[in-house]
Amino acid sequence: MLTEDFNFDQLADLQIIPKVPRKKGSKPYLDIVTAFDIETTRLPEIEQSVMYIWQFQYGLDQTVTGRTWEDFFQFLDHIVERIRGVAWLVVYVHNLSYEFQFLKGLYDFQADEVFATESRKVLKCTMFDCIEFRCSYYLTNMPLAKFLLKYNVENKKLSGLEFDYSKRRFPWSPLTAREMEYCINDVKGLVQALYKQMASDKDNLQTIPLTATGYVRRDVKQAMKGFNHTQLQEMLPDADVYRLLREAFRGGDTIANRWNADDIIENVQSVDITSSYPSSMLMCKYPMERFYREDPDDFKKLYKMKSKALLFRIAFIGLRLKDQAEGHTYLSRDKCRRIEEGTFSNGRIIRASYLETTITDIDYEIIARRYKWDRQVIIDLYSSRYKMLPAMLRSVVIQYYKVKTELKGVEEGTDDYLFYMKNKEKLNSTYGMTVEDPAKDTIEFIDGDFVPKDEPLEKLIARHNRSAFLSYAWGVWVTAWSRKRLADGIDVVTHNGKEPMNFIYSDTDSIKYTGDVDFTDYNRQMEEQATRWKAYAADREGVVHFMGVYESEHYDLPNRFKTLGAKKYVLEDKDKRLHITIAGVNKKEGGKELEKIENFKEGFVFRKAGGTESVFNDHVDMVIQEDGHDLRITDNVVIRDSSYTLGITAEYRAILDGVMEIKYSDHDIEGLFKVKD
8 A cells, every 4th residue: 555545543553562660771662563675776877776665564464665765754754743752663674784774864863773783784773762673684583585484474575586686666667566566575474474473482572582592592591590690790701801712712613624625526425513512512511610810830730630621822833733634724824813934724724933822721632633833832821610501501402402303304384393493593592692792892873874882891891791691701612612523523534633635624513524434433422421411302203312423414425526615615416416605605506507516616707696795875865867857866775796706815726736835944932922912
C-alpha cells in the first residue's frame, strides 16, 4: 500500500511493552515488529548511488512502499505525531549500516542517537526520540536469504539473479509485479522470521538481544551468578596484564605447508576436531586467579611445574626450525616484534637472528616442538594458577552440545530443527563471548563521521571489570589450547616429524594430509578426557559422540588438491568438480569460473565470482539531471562488482621456488631487551 492508504490511528491500539525498572536505557516499546529496506541504483559514471523504492513492513499483514525519501520522512512524521512521548517503535533493518549511510545524509544524527561497534558498523540508531532502528544482521549473524530459509517463512527471499541489480531504476521508473514482489518479500519475510525467532526463545522487543552472541551472553550471565563474585573480580586483568593478553592473543592456526604449496597433490584426506573451541573450554585448565608478576629468572622452574598459567614477553636469539623439512611453521610474523634477519613463509617465521613476542606457556610448548634457538631472554613474566573453568559455565556448554547432538539429523523446517540450529549456533558462540575485547574503544558519531572516543586504557578496563562475568584471559587460553590440539594432530599426520610431507594444510580445527594416518590412539586419549569432564553426548540412535576427537571429512578418492597459502586452496573431487576456498571469492561461482585445477595459479582473475566491494560517499549533496528529472543525491554507498586476482608475495615465491638462501649469523644482542612502547 502507499503511505496515504496506511491507517496511522491504529498505532494507538497497540499494546505497550513497559520499560524494565532500574535497567539503564530501558524504554517502553510498541508491541509490534516492523522492518525497513531500500533498493538502490548505482550510477557508475559518477560512482554514486540513489534509492528508487523503500519498503516498510508493519506487523505480518501490512506493507507500505514509497519511491522517494520525501515520502518516507512524511510517513515517519505521521508516526512520530502519534507515538512520541508514549512509546518507541522498533524497526529492523537487515544490514542497518547500509541504510544508515543514506539516512545520515538526510537526518542530523546526534552522538547519542548512534550505537556503532566499529566505524561504519551500526548496531542501532534512533530518530525523533521515538523511532529505534535495529540491525537484524547482527541479531542473526547470517544473510537474509539464509535467515528466512532457517525459519521456513512464507515470503522467502527471491533470486537476485532474476531481479538483475545492474538494471538502472529511478523513483519514476515503472516496476513490474515480479520486481515489486522481490522488494516486498525482503521485509515481509524478515518480520515473519523475527516473530518466529522471538516465539522460539519466548522473547519480546524488550528482552530480545541486539546480537547473536547476546543469546549466549544471557544464558552464561545467568549461570555465572552462582560463581563467587569476589573471586571473579580478583582474577580480572588490570591494564598491564591486559596489554600482554592482547599481544598474546591469536586465533586459529591457518597455514599451508610450504613444501606442498603450488603443487597439485593427489588423494588428499581431511579431518577436523569435533567442537574444537567448546571442547577446549571443557577439557583444559585456565588461569583462575589473579596474574602475579614473577621474576623472569624463575621461568624454567614455573614452566616445569605445569600448575601455573604463564603469560610472558620473550626474546629468541638465533631462532630457526629444528628441521628444514618442517612444514608447520608456527610463529606468526604479525605476532612478533623487532624481527632481525628474518626469513618468512606466507607470514610465518622460518628463522630470525632476533625477535620478540608475547606468548602463553601453551604457545611455548608448541614453539619448542618446531624450533630451536641459541638463547632466550624472558622480558616480562606473569603467572596465575591453573584450574578448570567454573562448573556453571561448563554446564552451559555441555547443555548446548547435548541438545545439538540429540537433534542432529532432524528434518529441516520443523520446530526441532530450529531448536537444533539455535543450540548449534549457541555452542559455536560460547568461545566468541570470551574474547570480546574488554577495552574496546567507544565509537562516536560526530558531525557525520565515526570517531573513536580514545579513552584511557585504565578507564576502559575499570569500567568493563565492574560488570564483567568472564575473564578475557580465558578466551586467550581457549585458542592457545585449540592450537596445541591442532599441533598434536599435525604430529599424528607426520608421525612426529618422520613424514613431514604428509601435512598439506591446516585451518583452526582441520588438517588436510596424505598418506596412511591412524588417529585411533589419539582419539582414545581424547575420549578418556571427554568422559572425565562430561564432554560428550548421545544422538537419537544412542551413539555417543565425544568432543575434541578428530573425525574424517570423508573425501572420496581419487581427488586432487592445490594451495597457494593460507585461506587459498582448491579441491578437485572424484567427479572433477572444483571446490574452492578463497577469502572474498564465491565458492560455487568460483569453482565454475576456474574450470580446472591447473588454472589455480598466480595471475588467474576471478571476475564473476570476485564478489562486490562497497564505496562509501560522505558529505554529498548534489542535484543531477536524469531522464528530464531533477535527482538529488546525498550520502550513499555504492556496491559494485569486484575481481580477485590470485597471487602470492615475491618473498613467498622465492621460498616456494627454493631460491632464497637460509643462513644463520651471530648477532650482537646487547641492549636489545627493552620492550618498545
